[in-house]
Amino acid sequence: MEARNTDKQQGTIWQDEASRLVFAELVNVFYTREISRLANELDHGRLKKKLASLPYYIERAATHIVLGDVPLQLDSHNGCWVATQKKIPSQGLDKIHLYYENKAEVGLVVPVVVTQAHETSLCIDMIDQVNQSQIHCNQFGWFTLDGQGVHSSDLSLLRPTKALMTAACCGHRWHYHKIVTPRVLGLREMLLASSINWRNVTKRKLVSG
Template sequence: MTMQNQLWFNPEQSLTYAELCNTLYERELARLALSPPEQLPFLPRRLKSLPFYVREAATLILQFPSPLTLDSQNACWLHSQSKQCPVPHVDESASIFSYYSKSAKLGLLVPVYVQPHGAQQQGVQQIVLDSVDEIDRDGQRIHCNEHGWFALAGWPQEPDNQHKLLLKPSKSVLTAVCCGHQWRNGERKTPRLLSLREMLLASRLNWQNFAKPHASRPDELRPGRVK
């Protein structure tokens, strides 16, 4: 699978690119194999587009390096894990509101804290990455592609996301996101591997300015394409 923009890769990058493509492809195929029955009609289209998104993710990862250590053989980033989940332990809604009031725009990458709830009270804490796909300036809220509506101050706005919180991006928060760090009952758990969609999002992070993520192809993250 050769791409036009692979021509600028040096030999080491070409090897890394191949490792990333192989691992991402295998991992996503395994995930698609577990698709619920209601998703089976969409499976042929997703399989058809899979090579494109795998190549896109691998290219973006090499084009926009992060300060984290890349493990290309396992298609993941590595960094030491903090003892506790880096979610704010004090009310930071004013700071979050200030950030999103100024920086909210379509395509902005945002971290969302997910805490155990309901039958999952003993589940894991984690922070995941999403992107803004709608902005309601009058209502002072933004809609995240996967996790729904949040107030600009970070509070959830829908019944289905009451166990979530929109966070302000920071290096510690986004390190936890990209490395798949997890915690349970205040203890560190084994990091999870990110999905292809999450890798596509994370590869666009601009670590010098989180409010200005790197560009991607316009149709890359439309709902229904990579989930």
């Protein structure tokens, strides 16, 4: 039933002028952003594949955003979400370990802290493997249960909270613990944001058939 309702909602995009405008703005900004990223791709084979799939992923991301799957304030002109930025996040390793020891599951979207050259950024990634002692995220790789990056000390996992997931989706970052201009999310993270269970970010979002 939910899938049918979603189809009906998607059809209304073209019936509502405001929704059409937001959709068009998002598609335009995503194309501009992704084409600029792909300009640095030197492998012609990979470039061809990415260009071929780009329209599908751009339309999918724009559709999810217009349908309201992400309950954040949207800046459609710049293709990003906005929220008040707070101080750099911190969590105890014991709480992180307790959470991932009991709640880690494939399909869960989690906040990843990236620290490089005195700059700290919040990103989102999805868990795709779990074993007794480690967690693997699709983009950032393996982490211990207490959130430490296995192959890089620049990476760490935090326990998901709504505030953290909001900050990550808004691209919040800090330099020497001072707030700086948010980073621009790539299309993959924009899509991932709609996979977050915003009603309870500590649990995986269930997809209805």
